[in-house]
Amino acid sequence: MGWFSGSRAPAEAARPPGLHSQALKALLGGLRPGSRHAVLDLGPPLAANVQFLSALSCRVRIADLHRSLCAESIESRRPEAVGALLERLLPLAPGERFDALLAWDVFDYMRPDQVSALVTRLAPACGPETPVLVLASTEREIPATPLRYRILDPENLTCEGPREPRRASPRHTQPDLVRMMPGFSVRRSVRLRRGLQEYLFIRGAGDEPARAGVAGASRGLSPRVPWFRRGPL
Amino acid sequence: MWNKREEEPIRSPAATPAAAAPTATGERREPAVIGASISIVGDVTGGEDLTILGKVEGKIDLPQHSVTIGQGGRVKADIFAKAVSVAGEVHGNLVASEQIVIRKTATMLGNLSAPRVGLEDGCCFRGSVEMETPAPKGRTAPAPGAPVAGGATPASPGAAAPKPEPAARP
Numbered sequence: 001m002g003w004f005s006g007s008r009a010p011a012e013a014a015r016p017p018g019l020h021s022q023a024l025k026a027l028l029g030g031l032r033p034g035s036r037h038a039v040l041d042l043g044p045p046l047a048a049n050v051q052f053l054s055a056l057s058c059r060v061r062i063a064d065l066h067r068s069l070c071a072e073s074i075e076s077r078r079p080e081a082v083g084a085l086l087e088r089l090l091p092l093a094p095g096e097r098f099d100a101l102l103a104w105d106v107f108d109y110m111r112p113d114q115v116s117a118l119v120t121r122l123a124p125a126c127g128p129e130t131p132v133l134v135l136a137s138t139e140r141e142i143p144a145t146p147l148r149y150r151i152l153d154p155e156n157l158t159c160e161g162p163r164e165p166r167r168a169s170p171r172h173t174q175p176d177l178v179r180m181m182p183g184f185s186v187r188r189s190v191r192l193r194r195g196l197q198e199y200l201f202i203r204g205a206g207d208e209p210a211r212a213g214v215a216g217a218s219r220g221l222s223p224r225v226p227w228f229r230r231g232p233l
Numbered sequence: 234m235w236n237k238r239e240e241e242p243i244r245s246p247a248a249t250p251a252a253a254a255p256t257a258t259g260e261r262r263e264p265a266v267i268g269a270s271i272s273i274v275g276d277v278t279g280g281e282d283l284t285i286l287g288k289v290e291g292k293i294d295l296p297q298h299s300v301t302i303g304q305g306g307r308v309k310a311d312i313f314a315k316a317v318s319v320a321g322e323v324h325g326n327l328v329a330s331e332q333i334v335i336r337k338t339a340t341m342l343g344n345l346s347a348p349r350v351g352l353e354d355g356c357c358f359r360g361s362v363e364m365e366t367p368a369p370k371g372r373t374a375p376a377p378g379a380p381v382a383g384g385a386t387p388a389s390p391g392a393a394a395p396k397p398e399p400a401a402r403p
Contacts, residue, residue, distance in 0.1 A: 045335075047352040053363040061361035065382075068359065091360075148354075 006010050016151075018158035019192050023200035025155035027100050027131040027186060031056055037099040040122070044148055049102075052151045061098075063090055065118075066146050082117045091096055091181050092120065097158040101132040104149045105196075107177070108137055115180040115204045122204065130203040132184060134177060139195035141166040158195070174199065269305055277310075296330065304338050311312070326360075368400075 031037045037058045041049065045062045053060045063113060068089045071075065076085050081173045102124065107115050126132075135149070147159040172180075174197075181201055188200040254399035267273060271287035272382040282299045285306040292310050293300060301309055306321035317329045320336040327333050329347035337353035346363040 045352050045356060045358040047354065050350070050352060050362050055361065059361055059363045064356055064357070064359050067357065 006080075007067060018152050018156045019194070019196065020210075021155055021157050021192070021198055022190050023131075023133050023188055023198045024083070024151065024157060024192045026200050027133050028056065028154045030129070030131055031058065031099060033057075038097060039100045039102065040098045041102045042170075043102060043104040043146065046148055046150055056097075065089065065106050069110070069114070070125075079111070081115045082114050083121075084115075084123050086118055090118075092121070092125055096125050097127060098122070098179075099127070100130065101126070103132055103134045103140075105135040105137065105146050107134060107172065107180070109140055109146050112176070114179050116182065119184065120180045126203040128204045132181070132199075132201040132203070134199040134201060135198065136172045136177065136197045137169045137195055138171060138191075139169055140171070142169040143167075166231050177201075262303065264299070267306075302339075304336075311343075 012192045033056075035057065037056070038061065039058045040052050040063060040064045041053075042065045044067060050062075056182045069085075072085060072089075075081070110118070143161065143163050144165045147160065147161040149156045150160060151159060157209045170176075174186060177199060178184075178186060184201040184203055186199055187202040188198075190198050192198050235250055237299070237307045243328045262281055265279065266284045266288045267289060269286040273289045273291070275290065277283070277289060277293045279294075279295055281363070282301070282341070283295060284303055285300040286303045287341045288307045290309045293308070293312040293314070295314045296299060297315055298312040299318070301313055301318045302321040302323055304320045308321070308323045309321075309325060310328075311325045312323070312327045314327075314329050316331045316333070317327050318334045318336065319327075319339040319341055323341040323344045326344045327341075328348070331347065332349040332351065333345050333347040335341050335345075335356045336352040337355040339353075340357040344358050344363065348364060350362055352358060352362075356370060362395075362399075363384065
């Protein structure tokens, strides 16, 4: 169990090696010191991450989207019901705003229509330049359940969780993600270790890259894996 | 003499009570327990620690004391307390003046607000975490010795329960 207090600064003790994330650094760097921020974490609850973000004066909202989706009935996960489903799983209060979104690898475990509906739903709650951190696997297979990404320091992560069993990876490309994320454009894209590609998306800003991405996506989503193999069962 | 065991107070075997809290007079008292077969609809207030193993719907207001929701306990209520520990299921917002702990067996849907929060890896939690010392808003501490379940009424099929706040709000 992790204990944390909002008054403490992140520990700077020696850390084990992890993933060096420029996108995380940029995302956190955009949070102005001294003011309150709201961060939406689409991944599972991790005490260390809440501790870290709370020390940066962040109010952290945990969505645990994969677990929530898997707990739903197959009926409610049909494409035509995805809007109502997300409204129930991720209710937004009027005027609720987020200063940053942490998607981690959650999109690898959702159908493209679910990702699009989610992003469309979240876009009004994001101001201009709101950053979104997305990790996408470039490998053929991924763990059956999302890994847990623990923030070690402003630019380092570790990923934890069972690697077996495995399932087919959607292998989302940048154009795939741009197409699934209307209203957002890629600010930064870096290849990490362990077959991960990290993206920093920005709300609204950078129309030019967004257009380029959409144009690139016009050839459609990656055909390597059928769409019905990509999302939760 | 031979029936000494029978004279001992009856305790729920499933209880996971919080540590006995000192009362205003300095004596330490075992927490009150809402047993696994008990359902309460209404507001719960009081002057001692509380362990919930049954069902509670409404509002729990124990600003000077600890509230423990044991494994199997189910709560649909906002909870105001000094410390809150959740191992069961809670739908509602938690506000604690000292700390909140969400155990790995917990299912917690709602917002947390406390100076210290503990989340055990593996817990099911959806909501937001705010690290601020909660300011009491028009609430006064109940008088010592006030009934634990004051104002509570037994659950009935047609009983209208106060609606808790939505799980997510700014």
